[in-house]
Amino acid sequence: MFDFSEWLILFLQICFLAIFIICIRSVLYLLNMLFIRPLYDPLRHLPGPMGSLFESHLCQVMDPTYSAKTHEDWRKRFGRTIRFHGFGRHDYRLLSFDFNVISRVMYSSKYEKPWQTRSFLGRLIGKGIFSTEGAEHAMQTRVIAPAFKPPRIKNMTAVLFRKAEELHYRWKELLEQSSQGPTNKGSFSRGPASIIDISHWVSRAAFDVIGMAGFSYNFHSVEDESEPVYSAYRRMFNVADQGLGMREILELYFPTLRKIWVTDNTKTTNESLKVIAQAGKAIIAQKKAQVIDSKINNDEKDLLTLLIKQNLSSDPSKRLSDQELLDQCSTFLLAGSDTVSVALSWCFYFLALHPGVQALLREELTSSQSDGNLSDSSADSGFYDCTSCKPRTLLSSHACGCSPHPRWDTLERLPYLDAVVRETLRFCPPVHGTIRVALEDDVIPTSQPITLSNGSTVDHFRILKGSYIHIPIEGLSLSEDVWGKDALEFNPERWQDINSWDPTKQGIYNLMTFGLGPHSCLGHWFALAEIKIFIAALLPYFEFTPVEGVEISKCNTVLTRPFISGKWSAGTQLPLLVRQVK
Numbered sequence: 097m098f099d100f101s102e103w104l105i106l107f108l109q110i111c112f113l114a115i116f117i118i119c120i121r122s123v124l125y126l127l128n129m130l131f132i133r134p135l136y137d138p139l140r141h142l143p144g145p146m147g148s149l150f151e152s153h154l155c156q157v158m159d160p161t162y163s164a165k166t167h168e169d170w171r172k173r174f175g176r177t178i179r180f181h182g183f184g185r186h187d188y189r190l191l192s193f194d195f196n197v198i199s200r201v202m203y204s205s206k207y208e209k210p211w212q213t214r215s216f217l218g219r220l221i222g223k224g225i226f227s228t229e230g231a232e233h234a235m236q237t238r239v240i241a242p243a244f245k246p247p248r249i250k251n252m253t254a255v256l257f258r259k260a261e262e263l264h265y266r267w268k269e270l271l272e273q274s275s276q277g278p279t280n281k282g283s284f285s286r287g288p289a290s291i292i293d294i295s296h297w298v299s300r301a302a303f304d305v306i307g308m309a310g311f312s313y314n315f316h317s318v319e320d321e322s323e324p325v326y327s328a329y330r331r332m333f334n335v336a337d338q339g340l341g342m343r344e345i346l347e348l349y350f351p352t353l354r355k356i357w358v359t360d361n362t363k364t365t366n367e368s369l370k371v372i373a374q375a376g377k378a379i380i381a382q383k384k385a386q387v388i389d390s391k392i393n394n395d396e397k398d399l400l401t402l403l404i405k406q407n408l409s410s411d412p413s414k415r416l417s418d419q420e421l422l423d424q425c426s427t428f429l430l431a432g433s434d435t436v437s438v439a440l441s442w443c444f445y446f447l448a449l450h451p452g453v454q455a456l457l458r459e460e461l462t463s464s465q466s467d468g469n470l471s472d473s474s475a476d477s478g479f480y481d482c483t484s485c486k487p488r489t490l491l492s493s494h495a496c497g498c499s500p501h502p503r504w505d506t507l508e509r510l511p512y513l514d515a516v517v518r519e520t521l522r523f524c525p526p527v528h529g530t531i532r533v534a535l536e537d538d539v540i541p542t543s544q545p546i547t548l549s550n551g552s553t554v555d556h557f558r559i560l561k562g563s564y565i566h567i568p569i570e571g572l573s574l575s576e577d578v579w580g581k582d583a584l585e586f587n588p589e590r591w592q593d594i595n596s597w598d599p600t601k602q603g604i605y606n607l608m609t610f611g612l613g614p615h616s617c618l619g620h621w622f623a624l625a626e627i628k629i630f631i632a633a634l635l636p637y638f639e640f641t642p643v644e645g646v647e648i649s650k651c652n653t654v655l656t657r658p659f660i661s662g663k664w665s666a667g668t669q670l671p672l673l674v675r676q677v678k
Contacts, residue, residue, distance in 0.1 A: 130186045138558040139188040141548045143174035145181070153180040157191065157566060160528060160650035164584065167193075167571035176577070177546055177557070182564060190565045193575055196543040201565050202613035205230075207532040209615075210564065212348050219365075220336060221430050222423030225618070237614065239416055240424065243402040244618045249625055252398075253504040255308045256626050260633030262318050263301040267292065267638060271676045289675035291643055295441040295658055295668050298630070299433070300326065302440070305626060306432035311379050311425065312398040325375045329429060332368035334667055335361045337653040376425045380404075380418060399428060430654075435526045436623050438655045440630055441670050443520040445648060445658065446586050448640040448672050453516065453588055458677075460512045462636045504625070507632055515591035517627050518607070522573045523586050525609040528652040532565045569608040570656075639675045646671055 130149075134140060145153060156166040157180065170178050176194040181187055192198060201207045208229040217227040225236045242248075274290035300317040303326050307315040317326040338361070347353050354362050380400065387404045403424065407415045416424065447454040507513070538559050545553045559565075576583045579590065610620040617623070642648075647661040648670060658670040 134186045134188065137188050137560060139179040139190060139563060141550065142177060142179040142557060143547060143549065144179040145170065147181045147185055150184040151181060152183055154182060157568070158529065158652055160570065160652050160656055163570060164574055167568055167574065168576070171575065171577070175546060176544060177542055188563070190559065190563060191568060193568065193572060193577065194543050197540055198567060198612065200540050201532050201567065202615070206535050206538050207565065208535060210531055210533045213531060215348050220332065221426040223420070224423040224427030226427055226431065233614070236416070236420070237618065239403065239406060241618055243399045244622060246621055249621045250504055252309045252622065253625055253629065256305060256629040257633065259301055259305045259308065259318070260630045263297060263630070264633050264637060266318055267297070267674065268676065271674065289673055291671050292674045293669055293671050294444050295437065295670040298440050299437040301630070302433040302437035302626070303329065303429070306428055308398070310398055310428040310432060311383065311400045313379050324371055328368035328371035332365050333434065333654065335365050337657065337668065339653055372426065373422065376422045380421050380425070400425065431617065431619055432622065434655055436626050438526040438657060439521060439623070440627050441658060442524045443517065443627065443631065444640050444672060445670055446520055446523065447635070448642050450586060454635070454640065457512055457516050458635050460510055461632050464506065464510060465636060507628060511592065512588065513628055513631065515588040517624065518591050519586060519588040521609040522607060524650070524656060525569050525573055526655045527569055528656045529569045530567045530611070532567065534559050534561050534563045534565070536561050567608070572608050637677055639677050641673045643671050643673050
């Protein structure tokens with residue numbers, strides 16, 4: 097006869113046993129993590145800062161408010177290869193400024209992005225090239241890389257010039273609508289002035305650029321920032337820029353929380369992802385139909401068309417699924433808009449802080465334009481000269497209603513423009529740093545001997561599976577060992593003497609702004625082209641100065657973004673006083 101009470105008692109006993117086992121395993125796990133594993137971690141013998149049991153150095157390493165001073169201080173005290181505490185004294189992490197160590201980590205298949213990083217990025221941009229590893233990442237790289245070859249990038253420059261012009265004329269309208277600003281004496285006349293949030297406008301323009309260059313789709317964000325996809329994208333990253341709190345960390349380990357515990361931020365992200373996905377699917381379907389129906393000629397240059405054409409290959413290794421195409425579209429939006437807009441915003445800020453540099457660069461650009469050097473009538477340029485625009489300048493085309501005729505080859509070779517862009521990317525890389533985790537035990541050689549805690553000297557060290565390695569991109573960019581005593585100064589002139597390979601300056605030629613190894617940025621040529629073209633379209637016509645009483649600070653979230661000191665809750669902002677140059 098069925099006895100319910102006996103079954104209930106048995107059930108409760110099983111539950112209590114399961115809870116007991118879970119508790120025991122949890123206690124053993126904590127004991128191992130906090131006390132046992134650290135005793136056998138070889139990183140504990142490396143030089144580095146000390147701390148209490150649960151003291152963390154992560155803020156000092158990752159917060160740009162402190163990181164530059166921290167990196168310099170630690171290099172002087174401990175050398176190029178350091179261990180520090182992650183979430184406590186038990187969490188030994190590696191930080192290195194030694195290029196041998198960095199190369200070993202970034203090139204070897206024994207190290208990859210932590211699953212937490214990939215999960216966070218994958219949530220926002222899908223399983224694109226930034227959030228995959230191993231064979232999947234290698235396959236995506238093989239398929240996508242041909243779309244970013246320099247000749248392809250050159251074919252896209254017309255789109256960049258058009259969008260740069262559009263932003264130019266929007267700013268001109270804003271200044272003409274503003275009240276007459278104060279005038280200053282100088283070598284050129286000045287028009288009306290107004291405070292413009294540079295980061296806001298550059299972000300809108302960069303989003304339009306990747307829409308056109310990536311998908312031949314005009315989001316019209318410069319015209320109207322309420323465009324649905326741009327608005328959804330900005331709302332989503334406004335949430336992401338708040339950083340990872342305890343709730344967000346729990347979501348990484350327990351994704352179901354997004355469904356059973358829906359916060360306002362979760363709802364905003366979900367709604368934004370839905371809008372972006374719907375638009376992406378529609379764009380892909382339309383583009384695929386055009387390719388199949390041969391409605392796109394061979395001159396189509398957008399990245400999505402190139403990927404879809406490759407998808408028609410009979411070789412499966414050269415094809416991406418529709419979901420993978422969608423994920424790459426999301427990745428293009430992040431890499432092709434936010435990273436570039438952040439770099440470009442910082443560039444205008446540094447030019448505002450250094451009026452001498454700004455004047456020299458403006459002189460180089462205006463001289464090139466007035467000489468007609470940015471016009472190209474060669475048969476293979478894809479453009480033709482307008483004889484009614486005199487003098488021929490980057491923006492003179494609007495005077496007669498014709499199309500712009502830029503010569504990218506000339507603009508690309510302008511030495512001071514190149515120096516300013518390089519120095520901006522060095523002085524404030526959009527990606528502050530990156531992290532890798534060891535997939536297996538390894539021995540890493542060093543370029544210089546390391547003095548261990550016991551006083552012995554070694555030229556290599558061991559690292560255990562599961563150990564985290566921090567690659568300090570900003571720290572390398574500001575290292576006195578590579579750049580000299582003026583490493584913490586914005587100085588474009590440092591690039592003018594670097595004309596050929598110098599083995600003593602290997603850090604310079606491996607500027608970590610665009611990464612290193614298999615995960616280096618495929619679109620770095622596109623990013624450089626976009627930055628240079630926007631500077632060339634804006635700087636000759638506008639003067640930038642800091643806003644009095646407004647202090648700009650850095651915040652490292654997904655990217656190193658500018659904000660007004662004390663007003664982080666207001667989001668990314670970079671206001672500058674902009675005056676039209678006539």
